[in-house]
Amino acid sequence: KLKEELSTAENNKKKYLNVRFLAEKDRKRILVTGGAGFVGSHLVDKLMMMGHEVTVVDNFFTGRKRNIEHWIGHENFELIHHDVISPLFIEVDQIYHLACPASPPHYMYNPVKTIKTSSMGTMNMLGLAKRIRATMLLASTSEVYGDPQEHPQKESYWGHVNPIGPRACYDEGKRVAETMCYAYASQDNVKVRVARIFNTFGPRMHMQDGRVVSNFILQSLQGEPITIYGNGEQTRSFQYVTDLVDGLVALMNSDVNSPVNIGNPEEHTISEFAHLIRNYTQSKSEIVHKQAATDDPRKRKPDITKAQQYLNWSPVVPLASGLERTIAYFKAELQQESGNK
Ligand code: NAD
Ligand code: UDP
Numbered sequence: 060k061l062k063e064e065l066s067t068a069e070n071n072k073k074k075y076l077n078v079r080f081l082a083e084k085d086r087k088r089i090l091v092t093g094g095a096g097f098v099g100s101h102l103v104d105k106l107m108m109m110g111h112e113v114t115v116v117d118n119f120f121t122g123r124k125r126n127i128e129h130w131i132g133h134e135n136f137e138l139i140h141h142d143v144i145s146p147l148f149i150e151v152d153q154i155y156h157l158a159c160p161a162s163p164p165h166y167m168y169n170p171v172k173t174i175k176t177s178s179m180g181t182m183n184m185l186g187l188a189k190r191i192r193a194t195m196l197l198a199s200t201s202e203v204y205g206d207p208q209e210h211p212q213k214e215s216y217w218g219h220v221n222p223i224g225p226r227a228c229y230d231e232g233k234r235v236a237e238t239m240c241y242a243y244a245s246q247d248n249v250k251v252r253v254a255r256i257f258n259t260f261g262p263r264m265h266m267q268d269g270r271v272v273s274n275f276i277l278q279s280l281q282g283e284p285i286t287i288y289g290n291g292e293q294t295r296s297f298q299y300v301t302d303l304v305d306g307l308v309a310l311m312n313s314d315v316n317s318p319v320n321i322g323n324p325e326e327h328t329i330s331e332f333a334h335l336i337r338n339y340t341q342s343k344s345e346i347v348h349k350q351a352a353t354d355d356p357r358k359r360k361p362d363i364t365k366a367q368q369y370l371n372w373s374p375v376v377p378l379a380s381g382l383e384r385t386i387a388y389f390k391a392e393l394q395q396e397s398g399n400k
């Protein structure tokens with residue numbers, strides 16, 4: 060056990076060596092809410108490696124200390140166990156506001172709490188940004204477009220959302236969060252950035268979060284049936300997590316204050332994903348069909364012209380290599396789990 064701890068500490072030190080040194084005038088104090096989650100922890104890695112001072116605020120509902128433990132003890136890093144529904148008083152230059160459960164089973168688990176997180180949580184972060192004159196980036200979502208009637212989706216599209224359906228706590232929550240951003244921007248001159256994030260995958264995704272990529276990889280690796288909900292003709296466009304993180308940092312540091320889609324426009328049907336993942340894992344799992352999910356958007360694909368033009372950003376990681384890295388992560392997690400048993 061001691062040996063294990065020592066080697067983790069050694070690895071951490073090695074990682075620390077790669078942290079860029081920034082002169083104090085260039086170093087920013089950055090708050091990442093939801094920083095212990097899937098996307099948040101990758102963003103923290105990037106900001107820390109850039110040499111900034113990073114404070115993570117998380118209530119650990121879906122996040123894990125393990126995702127950021129390699130930074131604990133670093134002089135530029137701070138972790139605060141806090142729920143964004145309560146006011147927060149700190150001093151920073153930038154706020155990346157990611158705190159919110161993101162997968163349908165997680166956000167539907169306690170819909171009232173999801174709404175409070177998006178509404179009260181975002182209001183607190185805007186109140187904080189207003190007081191300390193920080194820039195606030197909201198992690199919004201492609202779900203603001205609902206089951207879209209425009210394809211691909213441009214930022215100018217207003218969306219097609221059921222306000223009382225099972226997804227409403229999440230998509231209406233994010234819609235009101237966007238509304239609050241622009242109300243604070245026009246009334247109180249708060250500097251806001253709104254990223255409309257499309258489906259994202261990669262290491263540190265929750266194993267059991269019920270999303271399609273994690274489900275299909277786990278099912279394939281464990282030889283269990285791959286479950287397609289409905290006929291599998293519905294489409295999604297998946298981006299790899301490091302592409303998203305690069306896009307978020309580019310948006311934060313740009314002067315674009317209107318919403319920007321961040322996603323990979325490569326679109327596949329869910330049936331194609333099932334076959335791709337089964338092939339990459341060399342699995343013999345059978346593919347089965349289950350009942351379609353309620354209000355499941357039939358298609359989704361970002362129009363990223365705006366991000367390309369104004370942020371000079373486009374996704375660069377091909378689906379195949381992203382899947383390879385994610386499958387390797389899930390394999391290691393499964394091995395560790397069986398080792399612990
Ligand atoms: P995640 O569930 O892994 O991370 C969310 C983090 O927020 C977790 O660490 C969780 O513990 C924390 N959190 C939740 N409620 C909180 C609260 N009330 N107070 C403090 N912390 C809280 O999800 P993710 O995939 O990393 O998503 C991050 C953000 O990106 C979310 O806002 C999500 O809506 C948005 N997003 C993600 C995707 C995607 O495909 N992953 C797509 C669109 C938008
Ligand atoms: N808030 C916060 N940290 C701050 C400043 C404000 O959490 O540093 C919260 C505050 O508690 C309030 C919310 O942000 O609930 C909105 O702030 P605003 O100033 O707009 O509202 P007011 O305090 O005037 O009601």
Ligand code: UDP
Nearest residue numbers: 269270271272274286287288293329352355
């Ligand atoms: N899906 C599926 N099988 C699963 C999990 C999801 O067929 O085991 C489908 C789901 O119905 C949806 C798509 O995959 O059409 C993407 O679902 P996910 O929950 O990953 O994300 P979201 O619906 O939020 O885009």
